[in-house]
Amino acid sequence: MRVTLTDCLAQFPHRAIRPEQQELLAAITATPESITIEGPTGLGKTDVAMSVLRARAATVAQELRDRQATNPAARPHPRWYCTPTKNEVEQIQHRFPEVRVIYGRNEYPCAYYHARGMPLAADAVPCATLRKQHCCPHAIVPETGLPEDPHAEPCAYLAAKHAAKSGGIVVTTTAFFLTSSLLARDWETPDTVVMDEADQLADIASQLFATHITDSALLQILALLERINDAHHADLFRTFLDILQRHTSRTPGESKILEPTQTIALIQLLERAHYPHLHERIQTAMRSGVLDPVQQQSELRILEDLTRNILRYLRHLRFAVGDADRGPRNLAFAYAVRERADGTMVCRLVIEPYLVNGLIRAAVGDHVLAMSATIGDGTYFGYETGLTAPVYRVARSPFPIHHRRIYLPIDTPDLAHRAQERNTLRDAVIRILDCCAKFRARGHRALIVTMSNAERDHFVRRAPDAGLTLISYGNGVTARNALERFVQGEGDVLVGTSAQFATGIDLPKQIAPIIVALRPKYSNPHDPRAQFEELQRLSKGKRFARERYRATKNALQVSGRNWRTPESVGITIFYSRQFRDLFPQGLPRWLEPAYVSTRTLDQIVEEACVLLDAAPDLPIAASST
Missing domain, CATH: 1.10.275 (Fumarase C; Chain B, domain 1)
Known part of the structure; x- marks a missing residue:
């Protein structure tokens, strides 16, 4: 990554560095161009990445001076830190106040329309048309960073963009980075890009460029x-x-x-x-x-x-x-x-x-530090994202692994549509709700993740029969509203689809120590992507291998929602027998000790309750025998 270990250690944000963080920095600095890190939550990957970006500062400054000697208008090549959500950007800005933050237009008010009594966001207005007509006095002059009318309020979006282009570390959302790099194309080529939560990169790009x-x-x-x-x-x-x-x-x-x-x-x-x-x-x-x-x-x-x-x-x-x-x-x-x-x-x-692999490759440049807890098979990760650098896999979790369980029951059915009989899904819903009722009787709440709204509706209808207060969305209630109510203590069980609750939510501090994943996320054979693959005569073997990779990644994302702090206990029950096609081979190395695959569902409930009642004082070793 064109930095030395000594430089990175000098820029590390804390006085002390943990051994696993120093190992990460050693691996990063030993790699000449790009590297991908698979490491668990709690490792301190953000601190490691920021030390790398900080260490590049002196080199970037010298390169800029050399370029400005022949081109006084030259701007610095930005160092980017990209993460999927605005909330994560704000967390980084709070910890590292020196960074420059930039969002999409939808996050900024339009000064032109606000001055006329119309409180509109900058993405809802004909900005380019107004600027071409020289109607907007708030537009920023690139050479000065000031509005065209010095007495006017500066455009908040263009001012933030100008500041971000002036140098330093730029922290933004993954979507803004991709849009700016490939559609606006008005930024210098990146010096270094840190791509956090890189497992979501291909999905974000697919949605963005549709x-x-x-x-x-x-x-x-x-x-x-x-x-x-x-x-x-x-x-x-x-x-x-x-x-x-x-x-x-x-x-x-x-x-x-x-x-x-x-x-x-x-x-x-x-x-x-x-x-x-x-x-x-x-x-x-x-x-x-x-x-x-x-x-x-x-x-x-x-x-x-x-x-x-x-x-x-x-x-x-x-x-x-x-x-x-x-x-x-x-x-x-x-x-x-x-x-x-x-x-x-x-x-x-x-x-x-x-x-979208070609699009992502064109955006990120030659020096990329990609990080995630769920990289999985590096070949398929590279195929989907274009990031084909070597993958460094962390072997141990900084959180106590005896607080984690990945359960695959031996007595549950295959919930694939082709394998279901008339009442298979109904019986599975009833059985899962009965388990949640047993957990609730011991004071523990649960998150249930389905793959479809139809499955979610089954749980909503049958929860009262199990004596459970179920929280979900629909009928005017958004998924975010449902989550907030549950986090604040309302309800016994939170139910939602993978699309809503697989990523982007945190349930630490025993808010929902049990997660039940109903079945893996495989594509509908009738959806457009499957139709396209059929028309293009893509190999069924390759298609299924990619499907399995995506399903494994999604299952691990679901599983990580409740294991966010060292004190958390995180138990996941992968219900459908289909999950045995994914695990244990799809588990990261640091999660392998938590894998348990030889218990009945009733035994799992009892063992999980013992673990939850004892934690954090009584470690119980996981075993698959």
Whole structure:
């Protein structure tokens, strides 16, 4: 990583360093370019990473002086620390006040509209259009860092961006880093990138670079194009809307991959769009008063998005067709869903990358420190993220491993859909709730994680029969609201899907010392990605191996929600027999001593209660024999 161990130790944020942290720094500094670290929660990976970024400061400063000797306008190459959530960014900023923090536009108010009595976030306004028209006095001049009107309040987003570009360590969300690097492209190439929670990187990138187009948005665009007398583009998008609506299945939620002929038809339509012509129409409408930046703020925002995204739509659709050298790299599919209040259907076209490894590689540069507790198989991690550096695996957890259990019961059924009989799921739900009732009788609460909302609904309906107060979301209650209520002590059991509760939540201090994972997270064979793989004739063996890797990673993420401090006791019961395809081979080295696979479910409940009642004073050695 182009730093020495001595330099990193000098920059370590604490007077004392633990042996395992020094081992990590030794491994990092011995690696010339990039490295991936798999290490458990509590290891102090953030302190290690910050010492590396701090140690690069002197070298970066000298490189900048050398570049400014020939180019006075040169800016420093940023050192990035990226993490998935804003909450994690704030935690790092609190511990390291010297860092520069930057978020996406949605986290900043727009000074232009606030001054006009419209409290809007910066991502909800036609910012680029206002700046091109020189309407916004709050915009920051890059050379000075001051607003265009020295007496105006500076734009909060652009001011934060200017400060972040001025040097130092930049801490941000993974999504902002990827967007800035690959879409905005107005930052210097990174000097060093730390990618925390790197196991989530591919999922974040896939969501970020997916394009969504709805029929309701197209109808708004049509109305606006007619309003500014742009008949040419109105005809184009009317045809686009017709293709989307004709292709979309009327069955709610059923996705259909676009046929190549349909994708080509959309490409040919967008190739007839003329960005300069559309842009000039918008400028003319603003000058003539047809579009007022205050009265028609939302309309201008829609048109601005359209002019900026036409080329993006076109590029993504071309990747969905492929060329003579390579097959399709994107998948384009459509589905209908009831999103409107009156129950009518919304048709949605989605164009998403099948793989994001190339995009991630292009963003992160040559010097990357990736960190996670759940890297798993390095080959598949590299295939999904593009980060193919050597993986250094930590062998021991800093938390007492006798406070952790990974249970696979010997008397539970296979909950794969193909293996279920009529009442298999019902019986599993009843049995799990009975176990939770036994835990609650001993004063312990639980988190149950399902793979589908239908499974979650089974638990919601049957919890009262087990005498349990169950907390979940739906009917106006968000997943975050449900979690907050549970953390504050309400309810006996929290139930939710993996999509809501596998990552991003902490349940320390015995809030929910028991987690029950119903079954592994395998893809639906009818979802668009599976359809795409079938159409591309991808090997079933390779497809299943990748599915197993993703399912293992998801299961470990679920399992880690309640083991967040040295005092925590974390017990996970992987219920379905399917989990035996994943474990123990998928366990990190430091978690292997916690694996128990020879108990019945009743024995597990009794053993777990003994552990919970005794902790932290009575260590009980885990054993699979």
